[in-house]
Amino acid sequence: MDEYTVGIKTLTPIWTGDENRRNNSLRETGIIGSLRWWYEALIRGLGGYACDPTSADRCLLDQKKFKKALKEEKSVQEALNEQICPACQLFGCTGWSRKFVLRILNKDGEIKVGCAEANEELILKFIPIKEINVEEWSLLRLTLHFIAEYGAIGGKTVLKPSDEIRRENKHHHRDFGLIEIVESKLSILPKGSLEKYVKSSSRNHMNRESPKWASIKNFWCVKGKYLARERSNRSSFNKVLGRDEDKRKAKKDPSERVSKWLAGSRGESKKVFSFKSPSRTFGFINPEIGMDFEDIRKRLEMVWGKESENNWEFLAGCEILNLLFEKCWGEQNDS
Incomplete structure (x- = not known):
């Protein structure tokens, strides 16, 4: 072996x-x-x-x-x-x-x-x-x-x-x-x-x-972009999650169903992850609660602007899998 x-x-x-x-x-x-x-x-x-x-x-x-x-x-x-x-x-x-x-x-x-x-x-x-x-x-x-x-x-x-x-x-x-x-x-x-x-x-x-949600089918990723707290009363991360942007009020859980799921409750992970250097943001959707890729794309556009006009690309899990297979097969053929 x-x-x-x-x-x-x-x-x-x-x-x-x-x-x-x-x-x-x-x-x-x-x-x-x-x-x-x-x-x-x-x-x-x-x-x-x-x-x-x-x-x-x-x-x-x-x-x-x-x-x-x-x-x-x-x-x-x-x-x-x-x-x-x-x-x-x-x-x-x-x-x-x-x-x-x-x-x-x-x-x-x-x-x-x-x-x-x-x-x-x-x-x-x-x-x-x-x-x-x-x-x-x-x-x-x-x-x-x-x-x-x-x-x-x-x-x-x-x-x-x-x-x-x-x-x-x-x-x-x-x-x-x-x-x-x-x-x-x-x-x-x-x-x-x-x-x-x-x-x-x-x-x-x-x-x-x-x-149901923890599947690559429900995964999405945007490279080259990150979500962050800009100042005490402004947070692009919280805006996407549906939380209050003001730091003093942000601990209050959102009431809307999708936002509540994205934000996670005590002891439960958020469903959006973001990194500054190198910049990368990824997360999951949940069709079981009526949330699809278009929902999260719209939330991201609230903070980054329209995808087609602001030089960022939203990739869904199935697209990513196809890209990975293409890349790995290309590397195998080159070796």
Whole structure:
């Protein structure tokens, strides 16, 4: 079983804090948890089912059923598909351990010590401890490229920038979690092959609840633009969320349904993320509450002006997936 290494460069610090909320080291568990979240969203975006590992309806592998399926001469893949989703097959669940170990190395190939600051070159080494199929490797690489091009990794990614004098560099206004891929030699299968793979187990989970909004189908991104607090009574971030722009009133939750969902409640994440350097804004829509891409586009136009007239481009998740497949296939053909 071959290892997979990917070289990355940190564009901002990466936060993987411990239980005491300290960020003294780059913890593999924090990176794995973030990778898993995006991997699940990617599977759903490709038309497959991925459980929410924090819910009561999360996957569980019954070893008796699993061994019985193998005795009936079903393949390991078929036996897994009967019980657990593709994300749990790679990242693990109760009754089934993760298929790999992650090691984070510095550019010299030594174990990374300390936290990850901006402009560091790192190596992520994925070491298989169970057989990882070609579809899983492809999805893992695609997940990493998605994060690098359009998302963010680790914690504190929900913090919002500030343009206020003497506040822009405060901890709670800093950017975290932006990376770029420096080297990644693993190939990616065609989109149709990955769609077929993630859907292969879906029929066994038709009656299970899946997070509706946490899917690449509902994802959007604008590069080169950010949302921030400009002064005490003006915030483009709050305006998009539907919160009061005045800092003194901003903690009050909005009452309108879509705004309330975007802003998130206590203990629940916002659904809009923005970064100042390099500039990037992304988030999710929620068709279940009647929110579509046009709704968020209009909110963004309130602060940035018309898309066609102000040099910014709104990309929806399905467009982004197609662009990533084109890019990765182009790189494979050039190598």
